[in-house]
Amino acid sequence: MGPDKIGERVSSTAVSLGKRRYRVLIGEGLLEQLGALVRHHLSRKMCAIISDNNVARFLAQRAQEGLKSAGSRPTLITIPAGEKSKTLEQAGAICDQMIAARLDRQSFVIGLGGGVVGDISGFVAAIYHRGIPHVQIPTTLLAMVDSSIGGKTGVNTRHGKNLIGVFHHPLLVIDDLDVLKSLPRREFNQGFAEIIKHAVIADAKMFRTLQSWKATEAVALQRLIKRNIEIKSKIVAKDERDQTGERALLNFGHTVGHAIERAGNYRRFLHGEALSLGIIAACAISIRRAGLAPDQRDAIVDLLRRFELPTKLPKNLPSEKIFDVLKFDKKFEDGKVRFVVTPRIGAARLANDVTLDDIREAVKQL
Protein backbone atom coordinates (compact mmCIF):
# COMPACT_ATOMS: atom_id res chain seq x y z
CA MET A 1 0.00 0.00 0.00
CA GLY A 2 2.28 2.82 -1.10
CA PRO A 3 1.17 6.41 -0.75
CA ASP A 4 2.22 7.10 -4.33
CA LYS A 5 -1.12 6.52 -6.02
CA ILE A 6 -2.97 9.31 -4.28
CA GLY A 7 -5.01 11.18 -6.86
CA GLU A 8 -5.35 14.77 -7.83
CA ARG A 9 -8.93 15.66 -6.87
CA VAL A 10 -9.26 18.79 -4.77
CA SER A 11 -11.99 18.94 -2.15
CA SER A 12 -12.24 19.63 1.53
CA THR A 13 -14.31 18.39 4.42
CA ALA A 14 -14.97 19.96 7.76
CA VAL A 15 -15.25 18.00 10.99
CA SER A 16 -15.88 19.54 14.38
CA LEU A 17 -14.83 18.35 17.82
CA GLY A 18 -16.50 18.58 21.19
CA LYS A 19 -16.88 21.91 22.92
CA ARG A 20 -14.18 23.68 20.95
CA ARG A 21 -15.63 22.79 17.59
CA TYR A 22 -12.49 23.29 15.61
CA ARG A 23 -12.38 22.52 11.96
CA VAL A 24 -10.46 19.81 10.23
CA LEU A 25 -10.13 20.36 6.51
CA ILE A 26 -9.24 17.33 4.42
CA GLY A 27 -8.42 17.57 0.76
CA GLU A 28 -5.83 18.05 -1.90
CA GLY A 29 -3.87 21.16 -2.82
CA LEU A 30 -4.61 22.79 0.53
CA LEU A 31 -1.05 23.99 1.20
CA GLU A 32 -1.21 26.22 -1.86
CA GLN A 33 -4.30 27.86 -0.43
CA LEU A 34 -2.94 27.97 3.10
CA GLY A 35 -3.06 31.74 3.53
CA ALA A 36 -6.68 31.98 2.44
CA LEU A 37 -7.71 28.99 4.57
CA VAL A 38 -6.09 30.41 7.68
CA ARG A 39 -7.43 33.89 6.94
CA HIS A 40 -10.93 32.49 7.04
CA HIS A 41 -10.44 31.59 10.71
CA LEU A 42 -7.91 34.13 11.91
CA SER A 43 -7.18 37.73 10.98
CA ARG A 44 -3.60 37.64 12.31
CA LYS A 45 -0.67 37.95 9.90
CA MET A 46 2.52 37.14 11.78
CA CYS A 47 3.21 33.48 12.35
CA ALA A 48 5.91 30.92 13.00
CA ILE A 49 5.92 27.80 10.85
CA ILE A 50 7.48 25.13 13.01
CA SER A 51 8.69 22.11 11.07
CA ASP A 52 11.44 19.51 11.06
CA ASN A 53 14.35 19.63 8.62
CA ASN A 54 13.04 16.60 6.75
CA VAL A 55 9.50 17.85 6.21
CA ALA A 56 10.68 21.42 5.58
CA ARG A 57 12.74 20.19 2.63
CA PHE A 58 9.59 18.92 0.93
CA LEU A 59 6.90 21.27 2.09
CA ALA A 60 8.09 24.51 3.72
CA GLN A 61 8.36 26.48 0.52
CA ARG A 62 4.84 25.58 -0.57
CA ALA A 63 3.47 26.53 2.85
CA GLN A 64 5.38 29.82 2.96
CA GLU A 65 4.25 30.81 -0.52
CA GLY A 66 0.67 29.81 0.27
CA LEU A 67 0.76 32.12 3.27
CA LYS A 68 2.56 35.04 1.65
CA SER A 69 0.15 35.08 -1.29
CA ALA A 70 -2.62 35.91 1.17
CA GLY A 71 -0.58 38.62 2.92
CA SER A 72 0.68 36.61 5.91
CA ARG A 73 4.23 36.96 7.20
CA PRO A 74 5.65 33.58 8.16
CA THR A 75 8.95 32.87 9.94
CA LEU A 76 10.20 29.35 9.34
CA ILE A 77 11.72 27.58 12.36
CA THR A 78 13.03 24.05 11.90
CA ILE A 79 14.13 21.43 14.37
CA PRO A 80 16.04 18.21 13.62
CA ALA A 81 13.66 15.41 12.56
CA GLY A 82 12.89 12.72 15.10
CA GLU A 83 11.60 12.04 18.59
CA LYS A 84 14.85 13.27 20.20
CA SER A 85 13.83 16.84 19.31
CA LYS A 86 10.70 16.69 21.47
CA THR A 87 12.33 18.32 24.51
CA LEU A 88 11.84 21.28 26.78
CA GLU A 89 15.19 22.66 25.61
CA GLN A 90 14.06 22.53 22.00
CA ALA A 91 10.74 24.20 22.92
CA GLY A 92 12.74 26.96 24.64
CA ALA A 93 14.97 27.38 21.60
CA ILE A 94 11.89 27.72 19.38
CA CYS A 95 10.44 30.38 21.72
CA ASP A 96 13.76 32.27 21.59
CA GLN A 97 13.66 32.27 17.80
CA MET A 98 10.07 33.50 17.88
CA ILE A 99 11.05 36.33 20.20
CA ALA A 100 13.99 37.21 17.92
CA ALA A 101 11.56 37.31 14.97
CA ARG A 102 9.39 39.74 16.97
CA LEU A 103 6.40 37.48 17.07
CA ASP A 104 4.08 38.81 19.75
CA ARG A 105 0.79 37.95 21.41
CA GLN A 106 -0.99 38.70 18.15
CA SER A 107 0.87 36.06 16.21
CA PHE A 108 0.11 32.37 15.76
CA VAL A 109 1.92 29.07 15.30
CA ILE A 110 1.67 26.63 12.43
CA GLY A 111 2.95 23.10 13.06
CA LEU A 112 4.00 21.56 9.75
CA GLY A 113 5.05 17.96 10.31
CA GLY A 114 4.30 14.64 11.93
CA GLY A 115 3.35 13.98 15.53
CA VAL A 116 6.68 15.23 16.88
CA VAL A 117 6.23 18.65 15.30
CA GLY A 118 2.54 18.63 16.18
CA ASP A 119 3.23 17.96 19.86
CA ILE A 120 6.09 20.45 20.31
CA SER A 121 4.55 23.22 18.17
CA GLY A 122 1.28 22.86 20.09
CA PHE A 123 3.19 23.07 23.34
CA VAL A 124 5.01 26.20 22.19
CA ALA A 125 1.70 27.74 21.07
CA ALA A 126 0.23 26.96 24.49
CA ILE A 127 3.01 28.67 26.46
CA TYR A 128 4.15 31.49 24.18
CA HIS A 129 2.76 34.71 25.65
CA ARG A 130 0.55 32.43 27.76
CA GLY A 131 -1.07 30.92 24.72
CA ILE A 132 -1.52 31.85 21.06
CA PRO A 133 -3.51 30.04 18.35
CA HIS A 134 -2.17 26.84 16.86
CA VAL A 135 -2.80 25.63 13.33
CA GLN A 136 -1.84 22.02 12.71
CA ILE A 137 -0.76 20.73 9.34
CA PRO A 138 -0.11 17.05 10.00
CA THR A 139 2.14 15.51 7.37
CA THR A 140 2.05 11.84 8.38
CA LEU A 141 -1.00 9.59 8.20
CA LEU A 142 -0.53 8.85 11.91
CA ALA A 143 -0.62 12.54 12.75
CA MET A 144 -3.72 13.08 10.61
CA VAL A 145 -5.77 10.31 12.21
CA ASP A 146 -4.37 10.51 15.70
CA SER A 147 -1.92 13.04 17.15
CA SER A 148 -3.44 16.19 15.60
CA ILE A 149 -6.79 15.41 17.24
CA GLY A 150 -7.51 15.70 20.93
CA GLY A 151 -5.50 18.68 22.12
CA LYS A 152 -2.66 16.87 23.88
CA THR A 153 0.62 18.73 23.41
CA GLY A 154 3.94 18.23 25.10
CA VAL A 155 7.54 17.14 25.23
CA ASN A 156 9.55 14.23 26.58
CA THR A 157 12.06 14.24 29.43
CA ARG A 158 14.89 11.79 30.04
CA HIS A 159 12.55 10.06 32.49
CA GLY A 160 9.90 9.26 29.92
CA LYS A 161 7.72 10.31 27.02
CA ASN A 162 5.19 13.14 27.11
CA LEU A 163 5.80 13.88 30.81
CA ILE A 164 5.55 17.63 30.36
CA GLY A 165 2.64 19.12 28.48
CA VAL A 166 -0.67 20.90 28.39
CA PHE A 167 -4.01 20.58 26.67
CA HIS A 168 -4.17 23.15 23.88
CA HIS A 169 -6.60 22.49 21.07
CA PRO A 170 -5.64 23.76 17.65
CA LEU A 171 -7.72 26.47 16.04
CA LEU A 172 -7.67 24.63 12.76
CA VAL A 173 -6.28 21.38 11.35
CA ILE A 174 -5.42 21.13 7.67
CA ASP A 175 -4.95 17.64 6.20
CA ASP A 176 -3.53 18.06 2.72
CA LEU A 177 -3.45 14.59 1.14
CA ASP A 178 -0.73 15.72 -1.28
CA VAL A 179 1.82 15.87 1.56
CA LEU A 180 1.58 12.11 1.96
CA LYS A 181 3.22 11.57 -1.42
CA SER A 182 6.70 12.09 0.00
CA LEU A 183 6.02 10.02 3.12
CA PRO A 184 8.13 6.81 3.20
CA ARG A 185 6.04 3.66 2.78
CA ARG A 186 6.86 2.33 6.26
CA GLU A 187 5.71 5.60 7.81
CA PHE A 188 2.53 5.51 5.72
CA ASN A 189 1.73 1.95 6.75
CA GLN A 190 2.28 2.57 10.45
CA GLY A 191 -0.63 5.03 10.34
CA PHE A 192 -2.86 2.07 9.53
CA ALA A 193 -2.09 0.50 12.90
CA GLU A 194 -3.96 3.37 14.60
CA ILE A 195 -6.70 3.18 11.97
CA ILE A 196 -7.14 -0.57 12.54
CA LYS A 197 -7.16 0.10 16.29
CA HIS A 198 -9.99 2.60 15.77
CA ALA A 199 -11.89 0.03 13.70
CA VAL A 200 -11.49 -2.68 16.33
CA ILE A 201 -12.60 -0.51 19.24
CA ALA A 202 -15.37 1.43 17.54
CA ASP A 203 -16.32 0.67 13.96
CA ALA A 204 -17.00 -2.80 12.53
CA LYS A 205 -18.07 -1.27 9.21
CA MET A 206 -14.75 0.52 8.79
CA PHE A 207 -13.06 -2.79 9.62
CA ARG A 208 -14.83 -4.39 6.65
CA THR A 209 -13.92 -1.45 4.41
CA LEU A 210 -10.27 -1.97 5.35
CA GLN A 211 -10.49 -5.69 4.61
CA SER A 212 -11.14 -4.87 0.96
CA TRP A 213 -8.94 -1.75 0.90
CA LYS A 214 -7.24 -1.41 -2.45
CA ALA A 215 -7.79 2.14 -3.42
CA THR A 216 -5.28 4.75 -2.59
CA GLU A 217 -7.59 7.06 -4.44
CA ALA A 218 -7.83 10.43 -2.78
CA VAL A 219 -11.58 10.19 -2.17
CA ALA A 220 -11.31 6.85 -0.37
CA LEU A 221 -8.40 8.04 1.73
CA GLN A 222 -10.15 11.31 2.46
CA ARG A 223 -13.24 9.46 3.67
CA LEU A 224 -11.12 7.12 5.77
CA ILE A 225 -9.21 9.95 7.45
CA LYS A 226 -12.45 11.79 8.15
CA ARG A 227 -14.01 8.72 9.74
CA ASN A 228 -10.97 8.20 11.96
CA ILE A 229 -11.05 11.79 13.10
CA GLU A 230 -14.72 11.33 13.97
CA ILE A 231 -13.99 8.21 15.98
CA LYS A 232 -11.15 9.77 17.94
CA SER A 233 -12.93 13.08 18.50
CA LYS A 234 -16.11 11.38 19.66
CA ILE A 235 -14.17 9.44 22.29
CA VAL A 236 -12.15 12.50 23.30
CA ALA A 237 -15.28 14.64 23.56
CA LYS A 238 -16.65 12.26 26.22
CA ASP A 239 -13.48 12.52 28.30
CA GLU A 240 -11.44 15.48 27.17
CA ARG A 241 -9.03 15.47 30.12
CA ASP A 242 -8.49 11.73 30.31
CA GLN A 243 -10.35 11.38 33.60
CA THR A 244 -13.32 9.04 33.23
CA GLY A 245 -11.62 6.14 31.46
CA GLU A 246 -13.43 6.70 28.16
CA ARG A 247 -10.35 8.21 26.52
CA ALA A 248 -8.32 5.27 27.80
CA LEU A 249 -10.11 3.08 25.22
CA LEU A 250 -7.82 4.72 22.66
CA ASN A 251 -4.96 2.94 24.40
CA PHE A 252 -6.13 -0.42 23.07
CA GLY A 253 -3.00 -2.38 22.14
CA HIS A 254 -0.73 0.25 23.65
CA THR A 255 0.24 -1.38 26.97
CA VAL A 256 2.14 -4.17 25.26
CA GLY A 257 2.89 -1.92 22.24
CA HIS A 258 4.76 0.59 24.40
CA ALA A 259 6.71 -2.20 26.09
CA ILE A 260 7.76 -3.52 22.67
CA GLU A 261 8.81 -0.04 21.59
CA ARG A 262 10.95 0.26 24.70
CA ALA A 263 12.37 -3.24 24.42
CA GLY A 264 13.49 -2.28 20.91
CA ASN A 265 15.13 0.88 22.32
CA TYR A 266 12.71 3.00 20.28
CA ARG A 267 14.78 2.24 17.20
CA ARG A 268 13.68 -1.17 16.10
CA PHE A 269 9.99 -0.51 15.63
CA LEU A 270 8.01 2.49 14.59
CA HIS A 271 5.20 3.25 17.03
CA GLY A 272 2.56 1.77 14.70
CA GLU A 273 4.62 -1.37 14.19
CA ALA A 274 4.93 -1.98 17.93
CA LEU A 275 1.23 -1.18 18.24
CA SER A 276 0.43 -3.86 15.65
CA LEU A 277 2.01 -6.48 17.92
CA GLY A 278 0.37 -4.89 20.95
CA ILE A 279 -3.04 -5.19 19.28
CA ILE A 280 -2.44 -8.89 18.68
CA ALA A 281 -1.50 -9.38 22.35
CA ALA A 282 -4.61 -7.44 23.41
CA CYS A 283 -6.69 -9.75 21.20
CA ALA A 284 -5.24 -12.85 22.91
CA ILE A 285 -6.16 -11.33 26.29
CA SER A 286 -9.60 -10.41 24.95
CA ILE A 287 -10.21 -14.04 23.96
CA ARG A 288 -9.48 -15.05 27.58
CA ARG A 289 -11.18 -12.21 29.41
CA ALA A 290 -13.82 -10.74 27.12
CA GLY A 291 -15.04 -13.63 24.99
CA LEU A 292 -13.54 -12.39 21.72
CA ALA A 293 -14.08 -15.09 19.09
CA PRO A 294 -10.75 -16.54 17.87
CA ASP A 295 -11.78 -16.09 14.22
CA GLN A 296 -12.22 -12.35 14.87
CA ARG A 297 -8.68 -12.25 16.28
CA ASP A 298 -7.52 -14.01 13.10
CA ALA A 299 -9.29 -11.41 10.96
CA ILE A 300 -7.54 -8.61 12.88
CA VAL A 301 -4.14 -10.26 12.41
CA ASP A 302 -4.83 -10.70 8.67
CA LEU A 303 -5.77 -7.05 8.37
CA LEU A 304 -2.59 -5.87 10.10
CA ARG A 305 -0.57 -8.08 7.75
CA ARG A 306 -2.37 -6.59 4.76
CA PHE A 307 -0.87 -3.23 5.66
CA GLU A 308 2.60 -4.74 5.99
CA LEU A 309 2.59 -4.40 9.76
CA PRO A 310 4.48 -6.96 11.88
CA THR A 311 2.40 -9.78 13.34
CA LYS A 312 5.22 -11.84 14.86
CA LEU A 313 8.05 -10.82 17.16
CA PRO A 314 11.45 -11.10 15.50
CA LYS A 315 13.32 -14.19 16.72
CA ASN A 316 16.11 -12.16 18.28
CA LEU A 317 13.75 -10.16 20.47
CA PRO A 318 12.69 -12.65 23.15
CA SER A 319 9.27 -12.18 24.71
CA GLU A 320 10.90 -12.20 28.20
CA LYS A 321 12.60 -8.93 27.36
CA ILE A 322 9.22 -7.35 26.69
CA PHE A 323 7.72 -8.84 29.79
CA ASP A 324 10.61 -7.46 31.86
CA VAL A 325 9.78 -3.97 30.63
CA LEU A 326 6.10 -4.51 31.41
CA LYS A 327 6.77 -5.66 34.96
CA PHE A 328 8.31 -2.31 35.78
CA ASP A 329 5.47 -0.36 34.20
CA LYS A 330 4.00 1.95 36.87
CA LYS A 331 0.51 0.86 35.83
CA PHE A 332 1.13 -2.56 37.37
CA GLU A 333 2.41 -1.38 40.71
CA ASP A 334 -0.53 -2.44 42.83
CA GLY A 335 -0.97 -5.72 40.96
CA LYS A 336 -4.23 -4.60 39.37
CA VAL A 337 -4.16 -3.80 35.70
CA ARG A 338 -6.59 -1.61 33.82
CA PHE A 339 -6.50 -3.17 30.41
CA VAL A 340 -8.53 -2.35 27.32
CA VAL A 341 -10.20 -5.44 25.84
CA THR A 342 -12.46 -6.00 22.86
CA PRO A 343 -15.39 -8.43 23.18
CA ARG A 344 -15.97 -8.20 19.39
CA ILE A 345 -14.74 -6.10 16.48
CA GLY A 346 -16.27 -2.64 16.82
CA ALA A 347 -16.44 -2.55 20.63
CA ALA A 348 -14.07 -2.07 23.57
CA ARG A 349 -14.19 -1.76 27.33
CA LEU A 350 -11.86 -1.44 30.29
CA ALA A 351 -11.29 -4.67 32.20
CA ASN A 352 -10.05 -4.81 35.78
CA ASP A 353 -9.50 -8.55 35.94
CA VAL A 354 -6.56 -8.88 33.55
CA THR A 355 -3.55 -10.29 35.38
CA LEU A 356 0.14 -10.03 34.68
CA ASP A 357 0.03 -13.74 33.89
CA ASP A 358 -2.56 -13.12 31.16
CA ILE A 359 -0.23 -10.56 29.66
CA ARG A 360 2.79 -12.86 29.95
CA GLU A 361 0.88 -15.59 28.10
CA ALA A 362 -0.24 -13.18 25.37
CA VAL A 363 3.28 -11.83 24.85
CA LYS A 364 4.66 -15.40 24.68
CA GLN A 365 2.28 -16.17 21.82
CA LEU A 366 3.66 -13.31 19.71
Ligand SMILES: NC(=O)c1ccc[n+]([C@@H]2O[C@H](COP(=O)([O-])OP(=O)(O)OC[C@H]3O[C@@H](n4cnc5c(N)ncnc54)[C@H](O)[C@@H]3O)[C@@H](O)[C@H]2O)c1
Ligand atom coordinates in the same frame (compact mmCIF):
# COMPACT_ATOMS: atom_id res chain seq x y z
N1 LIG B 1 -0.72 14.36 20.94
C1 LIG B 1 -1.23 13.17 20.79
O1 LIG B 1 -2.39 12.91 21.11
C2 LIG B 1 -0.37 12.09 20.17
C3 LIG B 1 -0.96 10.90 19.75
C4 LIG B 1 -0.16 9.96 19.10
C5 LIG B 1 1.19 10.20 18.92
N2 LIG B 1 1.74 11.38 19.36
C6 LIG B 1 3.15 11.66 19.17
O2 LIG B 1 3.43 11.68 17.78
C7 LIG B 1 4.79 11.37 17.57
C8 LIG B 1 4.90 10.39 16.41
O3 LIG B 1 4.36 10.99 15.27
P1 LIG B 1 4.85 10.58 13.79
O4 LIG B 1 4.79 9.12 13.65
O5 LIG B 1 4.08 11.43 12.85
O6 LIG B 1 6.42 10.89 13.86
P2 LIG B 1 7.35 12.06 13.28
O7 LIG B 1 6.77 13.39 13.49
O8 LIG B 1 8.69 11.81 13.87
O9 LIG B 1 7.41 11.75 11.72
C9 LIG B 1 7.98 10.55 11.28
C10 LIG B 1 9.09 10.78 10.24
O10 LIG B 1 8.51 11.11 8.98
C11 LIG B 1 9.06 12.31 8.47
N3 LIG B 1 7.97 12.96 7.73
C12 LIG B 1 6.86 13.49 8.25
N4 LIG B 1 6.04 13.89 7.27
C13 LIG B 1 6.65 13.62 6.10
C14 LIG B 1 6.29 13.80 4.74
N5 LIG B 1 5.10 14.28 4.40
N6 LIG B 1 7.17 13.42 3.79
C15 LIG B 1 8.38 12.87 4.14
N7 LIG B 1 8.76 12.66 5.41
C16 LIG B 1 7.90 13.03 6.38
C17 LIG B 1 9.54 13.06 9.68
O11 LIG B 1 10.56 13.97 9.34
C18 LIG B 1 10.04 11.93 10.57
O12 LIG B 1 11.34 11.58 10.18
C19 LIG B 1 5.32 10.85 18.88
O13 LIG B 1 6.12 11.84 19.49
C20 LIG B 1 4.07 10.62 19.72
O14 LIG B 1 4.29 10.80 21.11
C21 LIG B 1 0.97 12.30 19.97
Ligand SMILES: [Zn+2]
Ligand atom coordinates in the same frame (compact mmCIF):
# COMPACT_ATOMS: atom_id res chain seq x y z
ZN1 LIG C 1 -0.60 5.19 19.34
